[in-house]
Amino acid sequence: MAKKEKQDWKDRLNVVYSxxxxxxxxxxxxxxxxxxxxxxxxxxxxxxRKKRKGKSVTLVxxxxxxxxxxxELAKFLKTKCGVGGSAKDGEIIIQGEFKQKVADILxxxxxxxxxxxx
Numbered sequence: 001m002a003k004k005e006k007q008d009w010k011d012r013l014n015v016v017y018s019x020x021x022x023x024x025x026x027x028x029x030x031x032x033x034x035x036x037x038x039x040x041x042x043x044x045x046x047x048x049r050k051k052r053k054g055k056s057v058t059l060v061x062x063x064x065x066x067x068x069x070x071x072e073l074a075k076f077l078k079t080k081c082g083v084g085g086s087a088k089d090g091e092i093i094i095q096g097e098f099k100q101k102v103a104d105i106l107x108x109x110x111x112x113x114x115x116x117x118x
Contacts (some may be wrong), residue, residue, distance in 0.1 A: 035065030038110035045103045046116040057085070058102050060092040080105050 044061045060077070063070050067088075074087035077094055081101060085094040094102060103113045 035069040039112070041065075042112045042114065043106055044114050044116045045099050045106070047097055047099050055095075056097045058094040058096065058098045060094070060102060060106070061090070063090050063092065077102055077105060 041064060042062055044059075046059050046061070048057050048059045049055070063073065070090065070092065071087045074085060074092040074094075077092060078085045081094055081096070081098045083095045083098070085092065087093070099115060103115055106113045
């Protein structure tokens with residue numbers, strides 16, 4: 001006899017009742033995008049001061065790939081620039097104005113970059 005998979009109550013959240021004895025609760029699993037090759041990515045590099053109390057940050061937008069790869073790239077850029085930052089929602093934030101330096105580093109890695117803004 002097949003052993004039933006143990007189900008947690010959280011898996012059934014928002015499901016009121018099912019009369020089907022063979023019903024399997026769908027678990028919402030987000031599929032992450034597969035990381036594109038560096039040569040196929042077009043990244044936009046810009047300086048941003050909005051909502052940052054006047055502090056400047058360098059933004060890298062347009063990354064297509066997994067969250068782990070995004071964080072890995074962000075860590076590499078932060079190390080090369082010697083500053084802090086973060087990575088989330090397909091966007092890398094580097095503290096300070098490093099637009100040209102970040103663009104050069106990304107181009108050396110094989111990414112196509114576009115400098116945005118003045």
